Amino acid sequence: MSRSGRLIQAAAVAAAASLALAACGGGSGGEGDGNGDGDASGDLELITAGTLTVCSEVPYPPFEIEDTSAPSGYSGFDIDLVQAIADSLDLELVVQDVGFDAIQGGTAYASGQCDMGASAITITEDRQANLDFSEPYYDSLQSLLVAADSGITGIADLAGQPVAVQATTTGEAYAQENAPDAELISYPGDAEMWPALQGGTVVAILQDLPVNVTHAQEDPNYVIVEEYDTEESYGFAFGKDTNPNLIAAVNGALATMRDDGSYQELYDSYFSAEG
Template sequence: MSARSALPVIATATTAALLLAGCTSTESTDSDGSKISLVSSGKLTTCTHLPYEPFQFKEGKKVVGFDVDLVDLVAEELDVEQEIVDTPFDGIQSGEDLNIRKCDVAAAGMTITKVRDENMDFSAPYFEATQALITKKGKPYRSLADLRGRKLAVQEKTTGEVYAKEHGDGVKVVQFEDLALLLTAVKTGQVDAGINDNGVLYDYVKDNPDTDVSAEFDTGETYGIGVRTGNDALRKKIDAVLEKARDDGRYDAIYKKWFGAAPEKTEKS
C-alpha cells in the first residue's frame, strides 16, 4: 500500500467520526434470546464489491450469488432481510466500512489474511480458494516466469496482487479496480494475462471459450465473512448458521447451485 499524506488521513478519520455520530444501531433478537446489534432496523446489511461472479453479481436488478445465498441464511435466522451495499473493495478489506457502520457484515469472496484479521473479525472459513492465471486461448503463459517483461492484470488490494508482486519477477503488473475490468483487459488483449481467485476465473471461462485458465498457484486461501472487531454475537451467529447449513445439506445445495457440483467431502472451508 502506498504512503498517504497526513491530510487525507485526517479527513478520513473526521468522516468516520461524523458517520459514527449520526449512526444509530438497532437490535435483532436471536432465536436463543440474545441481542445482536444491526446498523438498520429489520435488515442485515452486507458490504460487497460487484461483480465477483459467482459469489456476488447482478442478475437484472437483483444481486445474486453464492455469498448472497449464504448470508441470506443468517438473515433468515435473525428474521430480517439482507440488504446489499456495493462499495469499493478497499473499504471492505481494510475494515473501514464495518467500523463506520456502513454494514454489519462483509461478504465479498474475501480471503482471510493476517492483515485483514487485524482490521476485522472473521467467521470460520466457508470456502477454499487459490490463485490462478487467465489468458486468451492458445497463449503460452503457464507460469509467472513465462510473463517476464509482459503485462499481468491484477485487482487492487487483493491477494492476487500480493502474489503477483511477490512472485512475478520482471512482470509488469497492471492494476484494475474490479474483476470485470481485469477480465475485459485479458479478453481484449490489453494485457497478456490476469491473476485472481480460481473460482471466479473458472466461472468466467465457461462462458468465454476464447479464454483459458492456464495455471493455478497453491496459495491455500480460505474465505471468511467479516464483522466489526469485537462483534462476537454476530460472528458466533454466522458460524452457527453455517455449521448447521453444512450439517443439514443446505450448504451443499447452495454450492452445487453456483459451482455445478457439491463440494468434496474432505473440504472444511
C-alpha cells in the first residue's frame, strides 16, 4: 500500500468522527447535518449559494490542469477530487485561478475570492496559524529534476548553480536548508519553472515529486535524480475559524469516497505509475 493509502485510511477514522459530531450538532451551534441539505439552509456559508468556489493555482500537473472538456474548465487530481466533493454536496463547482501565495497565506479567503483552496497545499504549523485544513488527502515527496545530460546526480552538485523553486512553498524551504550554496531562483509556479529548465535558465527544479514525474514522463530528456521524504501531507485550505460546517462536509465527503473506493480509483488513475 502507498504512503498515501495508509495516511488516508488513518485519516478516515478522524474524518468520520468529525462528521458524526457535526451531524449531531443540531443545537445552538447551528451546524446542521454537514451535507448538501445543510447548504440549503445556509449552514455552509458559501460565497455564492449553491456553488463551491475553489481557488487553485493552474497549471500544476497532475494536480491542476486547464481542461476545456471538464465542467469547471479544469481537471487534475485536486480538481477531480473537489468536483466529486461538490457533486456529493449537490453544489456547482467554480474554480478560480489564483496565485499560490494568496491561497496559502489566507488572503484569498479573507477577500471573498473562494470558499476553499485546492492547490497541492502542504499542511504546516505555520500555515495552520492562518488557515484551517481538511483531513489530509495526499502524501508527497520533494524531488530534483534535471536534464539527463547535465551530470548532476543530486543536491550536493548544486553549489553555485541556478536552481528553480516555487516561492513560499515547502520545496523552497527545503532547498534553502539543504542546498544553501545553490543559487536559488524563486518563481511563482511550475508554469514558469518548467520553461526555465527547458531554456537553460536554471539547471534543476526542486519541487513536489508528482509534478516532476509528469515532466520526466512527458520529456525523456529530463530525469529525476533524487527524492526527499519530507513527510508532507496535502489538505484543502479554508479561512481561519470561518466555516467549520463546510470543513465537516468536505471531510465527510472524503470519508465516503474512501469507504466506497472512489478515492482509490481516482488516486490510481493519476499516480499508479509512480509505483
